[in-house]
Amino acid sequence: MAALSPPYLLFLGDSDNPLSIKIARGLAHWRPELCIGETGGELSLGLKKMTPAQGARAGAKTFIVGLANGGGYFEPSWVGPIIAAIEAGMDIASGMHQKLSDHKEIRQAAQKHNVSLHDIRHTAAAPPLGTGVPRSGKRLLTVGTDCSVGKMYTALAIEKAMKQERLDVDFRATGQTGIFIAGGGIPVDAVIADFIAGAVEQLSPPADPGHWDVIEGQGSLFNPAFAGVSLGLLHGAQADILVMCHEAGRTQVKDMPGFPVPTLKDCIDTNLHLARLTNPAVKLGAIALNCRVLGAERADKHCAALSEQFAVPCFDPLLHGAGALAESLAGKEE
Amino acid sequence: MAALSPPYLLFLGDSDNPLSIKIARGLAHWRPELCIGETGGELSLGLKKMTPAQGARAGAKTFIVGLANGGGYFEPSWVGPIIAAIEAGMDIASGMHQKLSDHKEIRQAAQKHNVSLHDIRHTAAAPPLGTGVPRSGKRLLTVGTDCSVGKMYTALAIEKAMKQERLDVDFRATGQTGIFIAGGGIPVDAVIADFIAGAVEQLSPPADPGHWDVIEGQGSLFNPAFAGVSLGLLHGAQADILVMCHEAGRTQVKDMPGFPVPTLKDCIDTNLHLARLTNPAVKLGAIALNCRVLGAERADKHCAALSEQFAVPCFDPLLHGAGALAESLAGKEE
Numbered sequence: 001m002a003a004l005s006p007p008y009l010l011f012l013g014d015s016d017n018p019l020s021i022k023i024a025r026g027l028a029h030w031r032p033e034l035c036i037g038e039t040g041g042e043l044s045l046g047l048k049k050m051t052p053a054q055g056a057r058a059g060a061k062t063f064i065v066g067l068a069n070g071g072g073y074f075e076p077s078w079v080g081p082i083i084a085a086i087e088a089g090m091d092i093a094s095g096m097h098q099k100l101s102d103h104k105e106i107r108q109a110a111q112k113h114n115v116s117l118h119d120i121r122h123t124a125a126a127p128p129l130g131t132g133v134p135r136s137g138k139r140l141l142t143v144g145t146d147c148s149v150g151k152m153y154t155a156l157a158i159e160k161a162m163k164q165e166r167l168d169v170d171f172r173a174t175g176q177t178g179i180f181i182a183g184g185g186i187p188v189d190a191v192i193a194d195f196i197a198g199a200v201e202q203l204s205p206p207a208d209p210g211h212w213d214v215i216e217g218q219g220s221l222f223n224p225a226f227a228g229v230s231l232g233l234l235h236g237a238q239a240d241i242l243v244m245c246h247e248a249g250r251t252q253v254k255d256m257p258g259f260p261v262p263t264l265k266d267c268i269d270t271n272l273h274l275a276r277l278t279n280p281a282v283k284l285g286a287i288a289l290n291c292r293v294l295g296a297e298r299a300d301k302h303c304a305a306l307s308e309q310f311a312v313p314c315f316d317p318l319l320h321g322a323g324a325l326a327e328s329l330a331g332k333e334e
Numbered sequence: 335m336a337a338l339s340p341p342y343l344l345f346l347g348d349s350d351n352p353l354s355i356k357i358a359r360g361l362a363h364w365r366p367e368l369c370i371g372e373t374g375g376e377l378s379l380g381l382k383k384m385t386p387a388q389g390a391r392a393g394a395k396t397f398i399v400g401l402a403n404g405g406g407y408f409e410p411s412w413v414g415p416i417i418a419a420i421e422a423g424m425d426i427a428s429g430m431h432q433k434l435s436d437h438k439e440i441r442q443a444a445q446k447h448n449v450s451l452h453d454i455r456h457t458a459a460a461p462p463l464g465t466g467v468p469r470s471g472k473r474l475l476t477v478g479t480d481c482s483v484g485k486m487y488t489a490l491a492i493e494k495a496m497k498q499e500r501l502d503v504d505f506r507a508t509g510q511t512g513i514f515i516a517g518g519g520i521p522v523d524a525v526i527a528d529f530i531a532g533a534v535e536q537l538s539p540p541a542d543p544g545h546w547d548v549i550e551g552q553g554s555l556f557n558p559a560f561a562g563v564s565l566g567l568l569h570g571a572q573a574d575i576l577v578m579c580h581e582a583g584r585t586q587v588k589d590m591p592g593f594p595v596p597t598l599k600d601c602i603d604t605n606l607h608l609a610r611l612t613n614p615a616v617k618l619g620a621i622a623l624n625c626r627v628l629g630a631e632r633a634d635k636h637c638a639a640l641s642e643q644f645a646v647p648c649f650d651p652l653l654h655g656a657g658a659l660a661e662s663l664a665g666k667e668e
Contacts, residue, residue, distance in 0.1 A: 228566025
């Protein structure tokens, strides 16, 4: 995917379901400096409200259709605002299954006004096959005990904290929301199965010896549907550091009745064991504990106990940030 | 993919490279009763030579383009024989990357003569996501220490031996050659990454308690490019029995410099450990040792030693057949 041109105008659609604007919310939270305003109906992210024409005049270069609906297609009520944005000269970026270029009116308007259409879910070119050849530079991968435990949030919190430590770091996105936030990336769960590891090798190319890629993990090795994606990602990443993400109190794998969440120890051991295939020096760097069901006080206690047990920093990225890990990585750099 | 209609006329193309007809050779070896003849140039599989028109008169229902070339496209010299087969009323099945229906002349001829075009590499419908829900019936999966160690050959040898023991068994194909031999299947390395395990669940549906599916494995958990496919396959298969395939004397992973072939013990332990996620009762059933670099005598010794070490039958499927395993599985049925 070509990089998106900022700044962005975020399209929030006309639903009143806050979950429908999850992607736009991630973008506004992690990249506020790239978001010039919002347009849509009832929902708001607290940005300045503007029409597509107003957004273009304010300097917006890309109109973001960062919406989620059941079918993954453009709802008829969205087409007017998308066309208006095209007529105002903006590129369009979408996370829908339906391609922008497969929608006749949108395609024709884009041709007429010479703007680009970016379909985040659809990779432009076939990635190469994986090679396992070691790459220069350093890599950190967030892995997890389950889906939806905060692997993207953790990776972004780590990138932010590492930047504060003046480390040379890039967030590498592997999912839809992350790709919008990074302005590029590869949706690894949407590539052809043979190319999972190769896609991640491409996503995180050789770099300066002191440079870090913080790679967003997907799924879990203990998820009966998605473990293949997680293993390909683990091998392709050649991570030097794994950060294990877990949600305190979760006992069952999401949407998979009968599958318990593994213990942290099992999950860490299995990830390290399999990761050694492409980076024998891989280490656990931290545990990111999503503590939303604990209070702040219990969160601190839990994190302290896990930090002692596993001899690495343990933090809730939302409550504590990732400074403890970033400091230890910066210390290793000196 | 819809099932192919036998009997088949095998198209051998016009190359003189024996590797180009690998798929046709597999079909002629494992399903001679389905192959009515061959057509092509210099190469031969020892079947009766006939033109497409002669093949149709002899009863051939499907013309098999089981060829391999560099680009995966139809060479100009192949189009004449394919059109002739269509005009003679045969369906066409192809393993090329290029789709039959994307070739204008072939598509138009098929429409005119009302025959079916089967593109083995392209799955018709998106498979479901995996669920991990236990399925009735029994399953055996061939796994391996590397690619190209004989996982398909071993699975077919086991199916054959189990049929001789009058067990109720189906070979389930996951790769191109296997799909031609089975007349159906799912090319798991060509599905979207999210659906690997789901595709294998679909390929091997719930069955009678005494029924066996013998599922063709792909890749290896120790291959830095393809392990994701292997793990998704392992989870989707929910195998009761794993058969570990290995090539005696191979020390380096194929096409992956710097990656040693794992020890049999490591590879068996890792496969069993990860397979337990979806079938806690999974066991090693046998070791299939490809002994092509040993003589027959050394092969016997090696197999005997491994059989003793791992306490399961060990055989070269080409030299010994898979009778020892089939007998033990039949014994468990009594």
